[in-house]
Amino acid sequence: MHTWKQFDRNVITHSAAHHLMAIDTLMHEHGYARVSDVARLLEITRGSVSISLKPLKAEGLVEQDENRFIRLSERGQRLVDILRARHYIIKKFMTAVLGVGEERAEIDGCKIEHLLSAETSERLTALLRFIDSGAESADRFIEEFHRFNEACLHDAQACPSCQDQCLYDLASQKLQDAVAEK
Amino acid sequence: MKQPVSCTQTELVDELNRMLAEEVEASLRYMHLMMVIHPQEERIMTLLNEAYDETIEHAQMVGERIREVGGLPRLDIRLGLPGEPIPPREALAQVLTFEEAALEGYQELLDRVRKAGGDAEMIEFLSKQVELETEHVEMFRNLLNDE
Numbered sequence: 001m002h003t004w005k006q007f008d009r010n011v012i013t014h015s016a017a018h019h020l021m022a023i024d025t026l027m028h029e030h031g032y033a034r035v036s037d038v039a040r041l042l043e044i045t046r047g048s049v050s051i052s053l054k055p056l057k058a059e060g061l062v063e064q065d066e067n068r069f070i071r072l073s074e075r076g077q078r079l080v081d082i083l084r085a086r087h088y089i090i091k092k093f094m095t096a097v098l099g100v101g102e103e104r105a106e107i108d109g110c111k112i113e114h115l116l117s118a119e120t121s122e123r124l125t126a127l128l129r130f131i132d133s134g135a136e137s138a139d140r141f142i143e144e145f146h147r148f149n150e151a152c153l154h155d156a157q158a159c160p161s162c163q164d165q166c167l168y169d170l171a172s173q174k175l176q177d178a179v180a181e182k
Numbered sequence: 183m184k185q186p187v188s189c190t191q192t193e194l195v196d197e198l199n200r201m202l203a204e205e206v207e208a209s210l211r212y213m214h215l216m217m218v219i220h221p222q223e224e225r226i227m228t229l230l231n232e233a234y235d236e237t238i239e240h241a242q243m244v245g246e247r248i249r250e251v252g253g254l255p256r257l258d259i260r261l262g263l264p265g266e267p268i269p270p271r272e273a274l275a276q277v278l279t280f281e282e283a284a285l286e287g288y289q290e291l292l293d294r295v296r297k298a299g300g301d302a303e304m305i306e307f308l309s310k311q312v313e314l315e316t317e318h319v320e321m322f323r324n325l326l327n328d329e
Contacts, residue, residue, distance in 0.1 A: 035283060036290060044260060045204045046287050047211070047280035054279060068286070 017083055017114040018042060019052050020061065023072055024080045033070050087113040089124050096131055099146055189298035195253030197291050198244055201311075204284045205241035207259045209234055211280055214263045215273045223270050229325070233277070233318065240311065247307055271329045278322045285315035 012020075022041045026033035035053070039046045053070065056062040061076035072080060087109045094105035116124075131138050154169060156162040189197075212234035216227060245255040268276070292308040 035286065039200075043258070045200070045207050046283035047204055047207055048261065050279045050283040051276060054275075 012079065012083070012114045014111075014114060015052055016056060019049065019056060020072065020076055020080050021083060023062065023070055024077070024084075027071060034068060035070065038070070083113050086116050086121050089121055089128065090116065092128055093124050097127065097142065097145075189294050189300055191252060194251055194295070194300070194304070195248055197294070198248045198251070198253070199256050199258070201284075201287055201291065202241055202244045202248065202255055203257060203259050204280075204287055205237050205244055206257055207261055208280050208284060209237040209241060210259075210261055211263070211276070212237060215268065215276065218266065218268045219270055219273050220267070226270050226273065226325075229321075230273075230277070236314070236318075240314070243307075243311075247304070251304070271326070274322055274326045274329060278319065278326055281315060281318045281322055285312065285319050288312045288315055 019038060019042070022038045023033045026037050026041065030037070035046050035049045038053075039049045042049070053062055053064075056076070057064065060073055061079060062070055063073050063076075064070045090112050091105045091109040094100040094108060095102060100108070131142065152166070152168045153159070154166045156164060156166045159166065161167055212230050216230050216234065219226060219230075221227065248255045288308055288311040292305065292312055295304055295308060
């Protein structure tokens with residue numbers, strides 16, 4: 001199957017991840033969660049929340065009591081912990097290593113957290129451990145990287161990383177601008 | 183100590199707009215279900231069609247209420263529906279799920295307006311909506327049990 005089609009068959013969809021994390025947030029903040037609270041937090045209708053919770057309940061990730069209070073099952077909680085950890089890893093990689101701003105890192109982390117494989121998460125964690133180790137080579141790596149990053153000559157032919165076109169030019173262009181371009 | 187329940191005009195307009203979104207979204211779900219269940223399911227098709235009409239009517243009523251209390255109706259819905267056939271039982275289960283959500287929404291708003299000492303007309307309107315939604319829920323629950 002093509003990789004892009006696999007996104008639709010992901011174990012946890014983007015929407016499901018947000019529903020689970022919303023329940024977790026509400027439980028931490030108020031000690032309880034109801035469909036209406038999740039709807040308010042995610043700024044969607046109660047109907048949408050109820051429909052989205054159905055497969056999560058069937059999967060045993062979310063439980064609802066007779067008073068209609070909802071909570072995460074043990075497996076649901078584990079899943080949220082994994083998602084939050086991945087979000088943290090991605091965000092930290094983006095800010096500490098790549099130098100992306102907090103706000104952008106938060107948004108991009110949110111988009112990727114549920115799609116990242118365990119293998120990539122593990123390697124990213126290893127990289128972060130190296131960065132946080134305090135080793136002189138780690139600090140130097142970050143410094144050198146940030147210095148090097150600024151020095152793109154935008155010459156694809158002379159660049160060992162580029163292909164036909166300058167990768168930096170393509171990577172830095174916003175998709176919506178590319179769509180709007182005439 | 184219990185917190186006093188507030189329901190300012192802005193809060194009421196916000197809550198009614200949420201109910202407007204529930205109703206319009208439900209109408210789109212009904213329309214979608216009518217398209218994806220088998221046309222031979224005549225009885226369910228008729229019920230879905232009636233429920234669709236009622237939901238549109240409810241949306242218009244909620245919109246009117248919003249204007250009456252000095253607000254403006256706004257529609258904030260994000261809805262993506264899959265284009266796959268749905269078995270009748272699954273369709274009814276979906277209907278029951280979003281009808282129960284609407285009932286819960288009206289019930290919560292009614293309780294809040296009552297506790298905040300809201301005006302009698304609004305209480306009467308919301309009570310009527312609770313009554314109607316309760317009927318919907320009961321009807322679809324019975325249908326689902328019969329399937």
